[in-house]
Amino acid sequence: MTALASPLSLILERALANDQIEHALFCTFTFDAGYFERVALGPLDGVGAQVTVVADAAMAKLDPYAARRIGSRYGLGLVHHGGAFHPKVAVLLGRDTCTVAIGSGNVTMAGWHANEELWTSVESDADDWSPFTSAVGRWLQGLSDSAQVGPRVASHLASIGRRLDRPPTGSTIDTPSALGNLQQPIIEQLPTGPVDELNVYAPFHGHGADAIRSLCERLEPELLRVGYQPGSTMLNPGAVGKYLESLAVSVELRALDPARYRHGKLIEW
Numbered sequence: 016m017t018a019l020a021s022p023l024s025l026i027l028e029r030a031l032a033n034d035q036i037e038h039a040l041f042c043t044f045t046f047d048a049g050y051f052e053r054v055a056l057g058p059l060d061g062v063g064a065q066v067t068v069v070a071d072a073a074m075a076k077l078d079p080y081a082a083r084r085i086g087s088r089y090g091l092g093l094v095h096h097g098g099a100f101h102p103k104v105a106v107l108l109g110r111d112t113c114t115v116a117i118g119s120g121n122v123t124m125a126g127w128h129a130n131e132e133l134w135t136s137v138e139s140d141a142d143d144w145s146p147f148t149s150a151v152g153r154w155l156q157g158l159s160d161s162a163q164v165g166p167r168v169a170s171h172l173a174s175i176g177r178r179l180d181r182p183p184t185g186s187t188i189d190t191p192s193a194l195g196n197l198q199q200p201i202i203e204q205l206p207t208g209p210v211d212e213l214n215v216y217a218p219f220h221g222h223g224a225d226a227i228r229s230l231c232e233r234l235e236p237e238l239l240r241v242g243y244q245p246g247s248t249m250l251n252p253g254a255v256g257k258y259l260e261s262l263a264v265s266v267e268l269r270a271l272d273p274a275r276y277r278h279g280k281l282i283e284w
Contacts, residue, residue: 019116019134019136020127020128021118021120021126021127021128021132021134022041022105022116022120022127022134023054023055023058023127023128025105025107025114025116025136026039026055026058026059026062026107027058029058029062029107029114030058030059030061030062034062034109034112035062035063035109035110036059036062036063036064036107036108036109037063037064037065037108037109037110038064038065038066038067038106038107038108038171038175039059039062039064039065039066039067039105039106039107039108040066040067040068040069040104040105040106040108040155040171040172040175041066041067041068041069041104041105041106041122042068042069042070042100042102042103042104042105043068043069043070043071043102043103043121043122043123043126044070044071044074044099044100044101044102044103044121045070045071045074045075045076045121045122045123045126046068046070046071046074046075046076046091046121046122046123047076047122047123047124048075048076048077048078048081048082048085048091049076049078049081049082050122050123050124050127051068051082051122052081052082052083052084052088053081054124054127055122055127056084056088056089059089060088064107066088066089066090067089067090067091067092067168067171067172067175068089068090068091068092068122069091069092069093069094069100069158069162069164069168069172070091070092070093070094070100070122071093071094071096071099071100071101072093072094072095072096072100073099074099075091075093076123090167090168090171091168092162092164092165092168092169092172093164093165094162094163094164095163096162096163100162102117102195103117103118103119103120103121103126104116104117104151105117106151106155106175106179108175108178108179111140111141112138112139112140112141113138113139113140113148113178113179114136114137114138114139115136115137115139115147115148115151115179115193116134116135116136116137117134117135117151117193118132118133118134118135118279119132119133119134119278119279119280120132120134120278125276125278126278129275129276130275130276130277130278130279131275131276131277131278131279132278132279133279133280133281135191137190137191141184142184142185143184143185143186144181144182144183144184144185145183145185145190146183146190146192147190147191147192147193148179148181149179149180149181149182149183150192150193151176151179151193152175152176152177152178152179152180152181153176153180154176154193154195154197155172155173155175155176155179156172156173156176156177156180157176157195157197157198158172158176158197159172159173159176160173161197202229202230202233205233205234205282206234207233207234207235208233208234208235208236208284209234209235209236209237210234210235210236210237210284211236211237211238211284212236212237212238212239212240212283212284213230213231213234213236213238213239213240213282213283213284214240214242214281214282214283214284215227215230215239215240215241215242215281215282215283216241216242216243216271216277216279216280216281217248217280217281218244218247218248218249218276218277218278218279218280219248219249219250220248220249220250220251220255221251222251222254223251223254223258224251224254224255224257224258224259227239227241227255227258227259228258230282231262231264234284236264236284237264237265238264238265238266238267239259239262239264239265239266239267240266240267240268240269241255241259241266241267241268241269242269242271242281243268243269243270243271244270244271244272244273244276244277245270245273246273247273247276247277
């Protein structure tokens with residue numbers, strides 16, 4: 016795993032090392048094409064990557080004066096979904112190497128520069144191919160079958176997914192897992208409790224306290240910590256407060272520094 020500020024760090028690292036990338040894929044909820052073309056396409060040109068972006072159709076910002084290279088320099092797939100297309104995934108695929116990052120930052124100025132985000136990045140090569148990378152490959156193949164994204168982009172997703180979906184090699188100690196909800200809800204794939212502590216942070220909560228309730232029922236913590244940013248975190252204080260008061264466990268509310276918007280999502284136990 017590599018420390019990074021955003022996928023742009025990975026792109027610049029490859030460009031400065033004169034590494035070649037065959038395919039670069041970015042999945043995002045919101046997409047600012049003007050920002051992407053102005054900031055990210057130059058380094059991607061330098062490493063020779065074929066570039067694909069997949070975004071939620073309702074959340075793509077496609078200013079015709081700022082976004083001029085869609086279809087000529089990179090492919091854009093817009094997903095139409097009854098809920099939301101919300102994954103943030105970056106794949107930089109070389110001939111025998113691959114870097115995969117999964118996190119919370121959208122392909123926007125805020126998501127890749129301004130916000131506090133969370134990212135997990137894993138590198139694989141022919142001698143040490145991570146099961147994390149293989150799992151993302153299977154997810155991409157499933158996405159190509161299920162997402163209403165257009166045949167050309169769907170074919171590209173499936174092709175990249177097949178290349179990532181290789182038998183793992185090398186050590187699997189301390190390798191993170193990649194979970195997706197194409198087949199079942201993510202919460203059903205989490206372990207069950209009881210656990211000593213559960214730390215939760217999200218910039219947005221549902222209208223009620225359903226997510227926190229489901230996590231507590233699944234993990235059965237002795238201590239629950241809920242982080243929030245005053246003036247920024249969006250939640251229903253009445254519903255959340257009522258549920259927290261009903262719990263027969265210790266509860267801590269943590270006010271986080273509001274200076275920089277915290278967009279990362281954390282469930283830690």
